[in-house]
Amino acid sequence: MPDIDFEFIVIHLPHYGRALLLTLALGLGAILGSLLVGLPGSLILHFRAPVLRRVVAAYVEFSRNTPLLAQLFFLYFGLPAVGIKWSGFTCALTGLTFLGGGYMIEALRAGIEAVGRPQIESALSIGLSRPQIARLVVLPQALASAVPALAANCIFLLKETSVVGIIAVADLMHLTQGLIGLYYKTTESLLLLVAGYVILIVPVSLLFSRLEKAVRRAEFG
Amino acid sequence: MTTTANAPVLIDAACVTKFYDTRKALDNVSLAIHAKEVVVILGPSGCGKSTFLRCLNGLETVQAGSIRFHGRDLARPGTDWRPVRQRIGMVFQSYELFPHLSVRDNLLLGPVHVQKRPRAEALRQAEGLLERVGLADRLDSFPRQLSGGQKQRIAIVRALSMNPEVMLFDEVTAALDPEMVREVLDVILGLARNGMTMVIVTHEMGFARAVADRIVFMDEGRICETNTPVKFFTAPDTDRAKRFLSRFLY
Amino acid sequence: MLHALELLWQNAPLLLDGLWATLGIAAAATFFSIIGGALLGMMRASWNNAIVQAAARAYLELFRVIPILVWLFVFFFAVPAASSLDISGTLAAVTVFSLWGASEMSDIVRGALKTIPQAQYDAGRAIGLSGAQLHLRVILPQAVRRMLPGAINLVTRIIKTTSLVVIVGVVDVVKRSQQIIERTKEPFVLYAFLLLLFFALCHPLSRLSRRLEKRFN
Numbered sequence A: 001m002p003d004i005d006f007e008f009i010v011i012h013l014p015h016y017g018r019a020l021l022l023t024l025a026l027g028l029g030a031i032l033g034s035l036l037v038g039l040p041g042s043l044i045l046h047f048r049a050p051v052l053r054r055v056v057a058a059y060v061e062f063s064r065n066t067p068l069l070a071q072l073f074f075l076y077f078g079l080p081a082v083g084i085k086w087s088g089f090t091c092a093l094t095g096l097t098f099l100g101g102g103y104m105i106e107a108l109r110a111g112i113e114a115v116g117r118p119q120i121e122s123a124l125s126i127g128l129s130r131p132q133i134a135r136l137v138v139l140p141q142a143l144a145s146a147v148p149a150l151a152a153n154c155i156f157l158l159k160e161t162s163v164v165g166i167i168a169v170a171d172l173m174h175l176t177q178g179l180i181g182l183y184y185k186t187t188e189s190l191l192l193l194v195a196g197y198v199i200l201i202v203p204v205s206l207l208f209s210r211l212e213k214a215v216r217r218a219e220f221g
Numbered sequence B: 001m002t003t004t005a006n007a008p009v010l011i012d013a014a015c016v017t018k019f020y021d022t023r024k025a026l027d028n029v030s031l032a033i034h035a036k037e038v039v040v041i042l043g044p045s046g047c048g049k050s051t052f053l054r055c056l057n058g059l060e061t062v063q064a065g066s067i068r069f070h071g072r073d074l075a076r077p078g079t080d081w082r083p084v085r086q087r088i089g090m091v092f093q094s095y096e097l098f099p100h101l102s103v104r105d106n107l108l109l110g111p112v113h114v115q116k117r118p119r120a121e122a123l124r125q126a127e128g129l130l131e132r133v134g135l136a137d138r139l140d141s142f143p144r145q146l147s148g149g150q151k152q153r154i155a156i157v158r159a160l161s162m163n164p165e166v167m168l169f170d171e172v173t174a175a176l177d178p179e180m181v182r183e184v185l186d187v188i189l190g191l192a193r194n195g196m197t198m199v200i201v202t203h204e205m206g207f208a209r210a211v212a213d214r215i216v217f218m219d220e221g222r223i224c225e226t227n228t229p230v231k232f233f234t235a236p237d238t239d240r241a242k243r244f245l246s247r248f249l250y
Numbered sequence C: 001m002l003h004a005l006e007l008l009w010q011n012a013p014l015l016l017d018g019l020w021a022t023l024g025i026a027a028a029a030t031f032f033s034i035i036g037g038a039l040l041g042m043m044r045a046s047w048n049n050a051i052v053q054a055a056a057r058a059y060l061e062l063f064r065v066i067p068i069l070v071w072l073f074v075f076f077f078a079v080p081a082a083s084s085l086d087i088s089g090t091l092a093a094v095t096v097f098s099l100w101g102a103s104e105m106s107d108i109v110r111g112a113l114k115t116i117p118q119a120q121y122d123a124g125r126a127i128g129l130s131g132a133q134l135h136l137r138v139i140l141p142q143a144v145r146r147m148l149p150g151a152i153n154l155v156t157r158i159i160k161t162t163s164l165v166v167i168v169g170v171v172d173v174v175k176r177s178q179q180i181i182e183r184t185k186e187p188f189v190l191y192a193f194l195l196l197l198f199f200a201l202c203h204p205l206s207r208l209s210r211r212l213e214k215r216f217n
């Protein structure tokens, strides 16, 4: 084991702090964006809206069956060739939202489908309208049963942010790669990197497992 | 319970025919339900009992025939079922309480969101109804905290709290443990005594005999026999009914 | 369009060479993931020792919290720095993907084993099967059917993850594409091709996985 250079760590701590904030902003932005894509997308699939449903289904397949790395390279290096030039951050947010949207659609759709036909019929039998049934009966149950999958998707997206360094976004990975190249302080840089992700993911993960427990407690028996 | 043949007809189903794809589930079913009458539908599994009840609540569309209710034909396409469903309550075999809502919110959902009644008044009525089914202390419980029999009694109260004119029961005790069947049947018997109009599908023969004004026996999507309970259970008119009843003897 | 196809055709040997590297890494990682995951999964399902269970959980947690790319960096940069081992990008990738894949696979295996009701074990014992016979002839055949959708899905994830190897200097299909771009200045065509290529690899597997899943329900 090489000796750890604590001075190096202290000096670069602020850099890691800034990169961590950027990574967090990117992750939260992607989570929000993909939920905004996911809700209408899942409703389109569930209600089998003509034409739109095919578009959404194709999108889900494509986003789930291609790697984020290829999506990012295409956005950042491929699109400028046809005149579309976005910043690294915009590309990263777009790529992560594109990826996460497909996963969120699937999670929400499965949640909606877990609410059985008999529940809807019993809601009909007391005279509720379709929009009322969606709002008062289906959505609360669908969200509750989708919580584990949604939580898994959120953590997945936070971890996927690690890839955006390849398109020059100054996130944790990018910083680490740069520091290793500059100073050869491999162990120290990697320690800071791992610590960064632990700080990023562990609280979120704990939060979600508490949420899951709360939902399970409030759920059907 | 009472003779109701002279009472006005509330629901008049005539020649109702229903297909699932190419399979005929109801074949020319005609049945007039009089006010305050209790009709019990019996028949072997798959004969179309549930399908018929579901047609009366607009959960299935029919291909031919008419269902008259307050001067309108519900079998016509384009029927607005929401006002009708407020007057025809339905209770299902699997209770179908809303698991994410407390008993209170389950009971208020219809009166408040559909009928736009004041919350306080709807709550007072719900409390009164719960009292009648012996569950006054369960207002704050969630469905998962209740036994099957309790859930089914709540489901009955949920339908009653809309003040329906008719109640439809589809095998409401079939999913219950034997010791809980009684508590639910007692509630229905109480409703019959109070003059509620009801159409009941059940496999509980003793209960059918006790509660029914009229027994309707179905087979293969058709009504085979309509009879008084006493006659039906002692000397049915058709061989098909005799064979059906013999399966309940040991 | 025609131009794009011509470009790809001219560079086909290079791209194929990269594709082989990508698929080789994915195949090796899949192989080790299944072996490791099966062992770990069976252990987690049936070895009720507190220490074993805690160790398994800690192992899974490491991959649940820390991104694969970070692990790839750790193995590629830190292991050679801390020891005298010289680890190639390929070796680091296969190692990390296998360790990660095994943790995922063990969840699938354990989940499938847990769905086999106790009564199946009892019934097998009741007709006199030995422990090995019971597992080989009764439990595993049922469990494997339930593992299949998840395992196939894991393969698509391994293939997608393999795209990361370019970052640690492996000459895979992504690297080959970048080399061609440097020469031809055609990033749009080649990156679009890469997307379609990965889609063509993963989509049939995803569909198969979904179809199998539906068949079991």
Ligand SMILES: Nc1ncnc2c1ncn2[C@@H]1O[C@H](COP(=O)(O)OP(=O)(O)OP(=O)(O)O)[C@@H](O)[C@H]1O
Pocket: B020, B023, B024, B025, B043, B044, B045, B046, B047, B048, B049, B050, B051, B052, B171
């Ligand atoms: N959604 C459906 N799609 C296709 N066929 C159906 C559907 N629902 C019912 N059927 C068929 O219609 C016929 C009548 O079914 P129904 O559920 O009304 O029978 P039932 O008398 O209520 O039987 P049970 O006593 O078992 O509840 C059966 O042959 C059934 O297979």
Ligand SMILES: [Mg+2]
Pocket: B049, B050, B051, B170, B171
């Ligand atoms: Mg039925």
